[in-house]
Amino acid sequence: MLAEMLENLKKKAPLVHSITNYVTVNDCANIILAFGASPIMADDEAEVEEITSVCGALNINIGTLNRRTIPSMFLAGKKANALSRPVVLDPVGAGASRLRTDTALRLAAELKLAAIRGNISEIKALALGGGTTKGVDADVADAVTEDSLAAAADFARRFSEKTGAVIAITGAIDIVAGSKKVYIIRNGHPAMSKVTGTGCMLSAMTAACLAANPDRPLEAAAAAVAAMGLCGETAYSRLEDGEGNSAYRSRIIDAVYNLTPEMLESGARYEIM
Amino acid sequence: MLAEMLENLKKKAPLVHSITNYVTVNDCANIILAFGASPIMADDEAEVEEITSVCGALNINIGTLNRRTIPSMFLAGKKANALSRPVVLDPVGAGASRLRTDTALRLAAELKLAAIRGNISEIKALALGGGTTKGVDADVADAVTEDSLAAAADFARRFSEKTGAVIAITGAIDIVAGSKKVYIIRNGHPAMSKVTGTGCMLSAMTAACLAANPDRPLEAAAAAVAAMGLCGETAYSRLEDGEGNSAYRSRIIDAVYNLTPEMLESGARYEIM
Amino acid sequence: MLAEMLENLKKKAPLVHSITNYVTVNDCANIILAFGASPIMADDEAEVEEITSVCGALNINIGTLNRRTIPSMFLAGKKANALSRPVVLDPVGAGASRLRTDTALRLAAELKLAAIRGNISEIKALALGGGTTKGVDADVADAVTEDSLAAAADFARRFSEKTGAVIAITGAIDIVAGSKKVYIIRNGHPAMSKVTGTGCMLSAMTAACLAANPDRPLEAAAAAVAAMGLCGETAYSRLEDGEGNSAYRSRIIDAVYNLTPEMLESGARYEIM
Numbered sequence A, B, C: 001m002l003a004e005m006l007e008n009l010k011k012k013a014p015l016v017h018s019i020t021n022y023v024t025v026n027d028c029a030n031i032i033l034a035f036g037a038s039p040i041m042a043d044d045e046a047e048v049e050e051i052t053s054v055c056g057a058l059n060i061n062i063g064t065l066n067r068r069t070i071p072s073m074f075l076a077g078k079k080a081n082a083l084s085r086p087v088v089l090d091p092v093g094a095g096a097s098r099l100r101t102d103t104a105l106r107l108a109a110e111l112k113l114a115a116i117r118g119n120i121s122e123i124k125a126l127a128l129g130g131g132t133t134k135g136v137d138a139d140v141a142d143a144v145t146e147d148s149l150a151a152a153a154d155f156a157r158r159f160s161e162k163t164g165a166v167i168a169i170t171g172a173i174d175i176v177a178g179s180k181k182v183y184i185i186r187n188g189h190p191a192m193s194k195v196t197g198t199g200c201m202l203s204a205m206t207a208a209c210l211a212a213n214p215d216r217p218l219e220a221a222a223a224a225v226a227a228m229g230l231c232g233e234t235a236y237s238r239l240e241d242g243e244g245n246s247a248y249r250s251r252i253i254d255a256v257y258n259l260t261p262e263m264l265e266s267g268a269r270y271e272i273m
Helices: A002-012 A025-035 A048-053 A070-082 A098-110 A120-127 A149-163 A190-194 A198-212 A217-238 A245-258 A261-267 B002-012 B025-035 B048-053 B070-082 B098-110 B120-127 B149-163 B190-194 B198-212 B217-238 B245-258 B261-267 C002-012 C025-035 C048-053 C070-082 C098-110 C120-127 C149-163 C190-194 C198-212 C217-237 C245-258 C261-267
Strands: A015-019 A038-041 A057-061 A087-090 A115-118 A166-169 A174-177 A182-185 A270-272 B015-019 B038-041 B057-061 B087-090 B115-118 B166-169 B174-177 B182-185 B270-272 C015-019 C038-041 C057-061 C087-090 C115-118 C166-169 C174-177 C182-185 C270-272
Touching: A002 A198, A002 A217, A002 A261, A015 A025, A015 A048, A015 A070, A015 A198, A025 A038, A025 A198, A025 A245, A025 B245, A048 A070, A057 A070, A057 A198, A070 A087, A070 A098, A087 A098, A087 A198, A098 A120, A115 A120, A115 A198, A115 A217, A120 A149, A120 A166, A149 A166, A149 A174, A149 A182, A166 A217, A174 A217, A182 A217, A190 A217, A190 A245, A198 A217, A198 A245, A217 A245, A217 A261, A245 B245, A245 C025, A245 C245, B002 B198, B002 B217, B002 B261, B015 B025, B015 B048, B015 B070, B015 B198, B025 B038, B025 B198, B025 B245, B025 C245, B048 B070, B057 B070, B057 B198, B070 B087, B070 B098, B087 B098, B087 B198, B098 B120, B115 B120, B115 B198, B115 B217, B120 B149, B120 B166, B149 B166, B149 B174, B149 B182, B166 B217, B174 B217, B182 B217, B190 B217, B190 B245, B198 B217, B198 B245, B217 B245, B217 B261, B245 C245, C002 C198, C002 C217, C002 C261, C015 C025, C015 C048, C015 C070, C015 C198, C025 C038, C025 C198, C025 C245, C048 C070, C057 C070, C057 C198, C070 C087, C070 C098, C087 C098, C087 C198, C098 C120, C115 C120, C115 C198, C115 C217, C120 C149, C120 C166, C149 C166, C149 C174, C149 C182, C166 C217, C174 C217, C182 C217, C190 C217, C190 C245, C198 C217, C198 C245, C217 C245, C217 C261
Parallel strands: A015 A038, A015 A057, A057 A087, A087 A115, A115 A166, B015 B038, B015 B057, B057 B087, B087 B115, B115 B166, C015 C038, C015 C057, C057 C087, C087 C115, C115 C166
Antiparallel strands: A166 A174, A174 A182, A182 A270, B166 B174, B174 B182, B182 B270, C166 C174, C174 C182, C182 C270
16 A cells, blocks of 8 residues: 555656755755655745646745745645645744744644644644643653553544644654544664754655645655655665764665665555554 | 866866855755865855955856845856856756746846856746747757757757857756857766756856866866766766665765866767767 | 763763854754754744753854844854853854954854854954954964964964953864863864865864863863864775765764764874963
8 A cells, every 4th residue: 555655656756845944955855856756945935836836745844944934835835725735844843942833833724734744742832832732632742652652643643633634743653643544653763863854854755745645645644654764774774884874864865766665565564543 | 178177177276156056055065176176155145246256156056046145146146247257057947937037037138157057948948038939949849869959959059159158958968059069968877867956066067167267168068067977977887786866966976076187088978069 | 081072972962053054054963963962953033042042052153144144143142142051153254255254253252152163264364353453363374284383373372362262273283272271183184175064064063062061162172173083084094996075074974973982082183282
């Protein structure tokens, strides 16, 4: 099933529009190419609607958020919504500053998002409205472990129900939740956290996969998450003596480049809740 | 002859000012160093004229174009013109949005450009004035193949005649045209299209080569184009099992770093029309 | 002694806020991770104070300086000062444009800097107030060699005395000066100058090391400088046939990733003046 998602991606090779941060933007562009799609980065208000119009999906990432590009995110997002193109939000650093939390909340409120991908803190910041809403959700632990997995999966499922977006929470164990069905994915390697931008890259891949599979956002997001985790494992196993996080970064992108639908199907380790 | 261009570059090690996009800027800086020149990136209106003044050439790239840096491009370009320093334009995405097409057209109209480098779509968007002017040029095919080569070369030659700039159209076959003479260059590898920024990097190299050979822009641009293509081949041949577009990117820059004038002369495959 | 600095860094794993240029920002983020700290990049006025507040140090780098981020540098710097968090300034290109020189001078005047790291030209531009103040300092040579070393070290020591900041001047020979004590560090490799951003990366590492050792800024900065130089040597020795500046860049970050306190202690070559 995940294989089919990647097959569609390779076949359609969609164009993906990213409005993203300047820290990891090059890696996002290269991993979109590696995955089988084509990247366009454009962030000026004067052109984002046109660029979104020729793309299969929009990837909004709020790292290095600034006042110049925030209006662009809304313009592009609304255009994508009008054209029924999937919009993916990566709320980088939501919870770390009022600007990020508020912008992420506004994006989630004003746009129809197809998927939201972040770590547990970012997703919680978004779900809890910047900490102002307290409730059962506040009990979700700050790291997803075997012990907290069931609660986190339920939290993600309910947040998906509320927003209509697929919720991907990545960490030691990955959760990809629709409103009725949740994928628990156990690929990946802890060293991925030592490479800047693995989350941003995954969000870009998610947008690419949704562009090729717009009617199956849950499976498409699960395929992207499993692909990234699996490639993190493959890349780690290929590290040579003396190599570190820079070689690892490059080897992760290369593993995505060489990933086939069959490799994804056989290498993905997941269960459905 | 191409060897001499690279010899001059290595000897003079010129400083090159780039106003470029944030996606591939690091690769542009490293490939300028690899080629034998020195990079400076500066894009604020308050300093671009001063920075251009101490540089041997200016490289303007309109990827991630935005309202803050557009005026900087004109200021720097006019300063470079006043000082008779070569200006290279890379019209990234011209034709994809009105902002890009119009800005590229205005840059071409208001600045004296020494060279313009893009793919066939971008150069056509520029030559055809954003699609509003229809004519014989519109018949130029959207990919340069053996069948369409003669027409594309003639189109490039006439566009060079009209603009006074060397026109470099890169793709499966590369065309580098002056108003009277056209280089057809057959180096390169298809996998280069899977690395983001090979075009941007080539434009940066072109600016570097023109900075060192300001009186021979056609030969300098041809040398840069042949160098990039040849290094794309060398790098591809060095790829190891399991490597992909990220390793390829790095190996291309490394091949440029190790390219000697003799290697360029013997490895370049071109004819002159 | 240097070992202890790195041990503290690995133990505390501080968060480091960088307001930096878009050319080398990805390398800065990855080398901060490699060194044992965590990076956050944020440059909008609306959030920099909040981000600085949760970080152990602030790294200000004026490459690709622009009007949007200059006020952010002051806001973040003042917040860091108020919270007694170390602030590191990298005056990239000071002396090359009025904007850079003036901004660096204003930052040095209005903020309490824990360390300033640059090459000799940049530090001179800063010390001499943009060339308007002539005096004995103007006699400091433009490259630090064995012949000019004593004068340069004395210049750095006096500039440290004047500013209260540790002054790190890097080049063929590195100088790290407090007001009373100067480290002369002889690690490094000339090929490091062919990799864009080795200076930026070192400034980021310096901020990380100061975050973990806020009460010993001189030793912390010396440890970062020696670490970068040593890793430049290690990485160079690991280069394979056909590799160039791109592989070297990656191998430098990887060497930092694999650097232990013991390796730093035994590999650092320095004397104290």
